[in-house]
Amino acid sequence: MAKGSEHKLLKLNMENFRKYLGIIVVIALAVMEGVIGAQYVSAGTVEKPVWMYVMLVISCVLLDISVALKFFVIKTMRVKIIFYGFDMVLMLNVSLITASSFLIVLYCLVMTELYFSSYDFKVNLIMFATSLCTYIISFICGWVRVYQGVSTYTAAVEILGSCLFGVIILTLHWLLLTFILRFYRNNQRLQESLKAEEESKKELKEAYDKLASAAVYEERNRIAKDIHDNAGHSITTVIMQTEAAKLLIDTDPEEAKNRIISANIQAKNALDQMRTSVHLLAGRRTGESLSGDIAEIVAQTIDGTEIKIRTDVEDIPLDAGRSRFISNSVKECLANGIRHGGATAFYIEIKRTGNSVSVLVSDNGSGHDGEVTEGFGLGGMREKAESYGGTMAVSGEDGFEVNIVIPVSDIN
Numbered sequence: 420m421a422k423g424s425e426h427k428l429l430k431l432n433m434e435n436f437r438k439y440l441g442i443i444v445v446i447a448l449a450v451m452e453g454v455i456g457a458q459y460v461s462a463g464t465v466e467k468p469v470w471m472y473v474m475l476v477i478s479c480v481l482l483d484i485s486v487a488l489k490f491f492v493i494k495t496m497r498v499k500i501i502f503y504g505f506d507m508v509l510m511l512n513v514s515l516i517t518a519s520s521f522l523i524v525l526y527c528l529v530m531t532e533l534y535f536s537s538y539d540f541k542v543n544l545i546m547f548a549t550s551l552c553t554y555i556i557s558f559i560c561g562w563v564r565v566y567q568g569v570s571t572y573t574a575a576v577e578i579l580g581s582c583l584f585g586v587i588i589l590t591l592h593w594l595l596l597t598f599i600l601r602f603y604r605n606n607q608r609l610q611e612s613l614k615a616e617e618e619s620k621k622e623l624k625e626a627y628d629k630l631a632s633a634a635v636y637e638e639r640n641r642i643a644k645d646i647h648d649n650a651g652h653s654i655t656t657v658i659m660q661t662e663a664a665k666l667l668i669d670t671d672p673e674e675a676k677n678r679i680i681s682a683n684i685q686a687k688n689a690l691d692q693m694r695t696s697v698h699l700l701a702g703r704r705t706g707e708s709l710s711g712d713i714a715e716i717v718a719q720t721i722d723g724t725e726i727k728i729r730t731d732v733e734d735i736p737l738d739a740g741r742s743r744f745i746s747n748s749v750k751e752c753l754a755n756g757i758r759h760g761g762a763t764a765f766y767i768e769i770k771r772t773g774n775s776v777s778v779l780v781s782d783n784g785s786g787h788d789g790e791v792t793e794g795f796g797l798g799g800m801r802e803k804a805e806s807y808g809g810t811m812a813v814s815g816e817d818g819f820e821v822n823i824v825i826p827v828s829d830i831n
Contacts, residue, residue, distance in 0.1 A: 760784020
């Protein structure tokens with residue numbers, strides 16, 4: 420279930436509880452008003468004026484309406500506080516008329532809605548203090564009227580005892596509701612936090628799955644490029660050796676045999692490189708260096724051929740990823756120059772300049788007029804160079820030239 424839907428469900432449950440609580444409070448309020456009215460009618464032997472009955476009925480009816488409005492209609496706390504002030508006036512009027520000991524129940528019922536609605540502890544505390552003061556004043560005023568003609572001591576004891584009891588009940592009511600509601604709200608927040616955390620975990624898992632898929636895709640591309648660079652270079656050399664052997668087989672059988680032997684060695688080397696690309700992608704084998712890799716590539720390329728390669732390679736300490744990228748790029752440039760440009764001479768320069776390594780491979784092949792179209796090999800080289808934060812430039816004038824620059828500031 421979505422987070423928004425669950426929050427909506429919690430809110431719906433709270434609203435349902437509020438509705439049922441409002442019905443219970445309004446009914447209980449009407450019952451207590453009936454009890455207070457009956458007590459007032461039956462108390463004493465002196466006949467009471469009609470207007471006092473009318474005022475009592477009007478005050479009770481208005482109090483019921485006010486409480487119902489706050490539960491079911493009014494949503495703004497400021498408006499509710501105004502109605503609570505009106506409630507205090509009505510309960511003061513009921514107290515002055517009846518001086519009933521059940522008045523404390525009316526205060527508890529009326530204040531229940533406020534404690535339930537307000538999330539602000541300070542507002543609840545202020546309204547509790549206000550209702551407490553109003554109750555004390557209304558109770559004293561009502562009972563002073565009732566105890567007229569009674570001794571001061573007796574009246575004081577009765578009033579103070581009943582008043583203290585009411586204060587205790589109001590305080591317990593406030594503390595109990597505040598504690599229950601704060602516990603409920605904290606529990607609700609905890610539940611929502613847990614649900615939000617579950618949603619976050621789910622989103623993180625989805626993100627992780629996407630990253631894992633991207634990593635798999637990137638690894639597949641790397642495998643394909645390694646195979647393309649290594650096997651492509653070696654197979655190009657094999658083709659050149661076998662082509663030369665075909666031309667020499669009639670005129671110089673011994674040299675043709677040497678070329679075929681060299682091609683066989685190159686083919687085995689290509690197979691080893693493909694296995695290495697598939698099974699040892701974690702890095703270069705122990706003991707190898709960049710200059711050693713380039714020297715081996717050059718030796719394989721010129722072996723049994725008329726190709727000339729001049730090198731100027733610094734032995735730069737690089738991480739396995741950068742070193743493998745540079746070696747594969749050199750292989751790709753040599754294979755492209757021989758296969759597509761018919762090149763017979765190459766120049767390879769690898770140097771560190773400041774915080775970057777520059778790789779230059781140029782040949783004397785046919786080059787390329789106009790804009791160079793990058794295939795899988797050159798496109799993969801450019802993409803990899805840019806992933807390292809570097810650049811790649813190509814030129815087809817006077818042969819073909821590839822210049823790669825990648826930053827290595829984080830390598831010692």
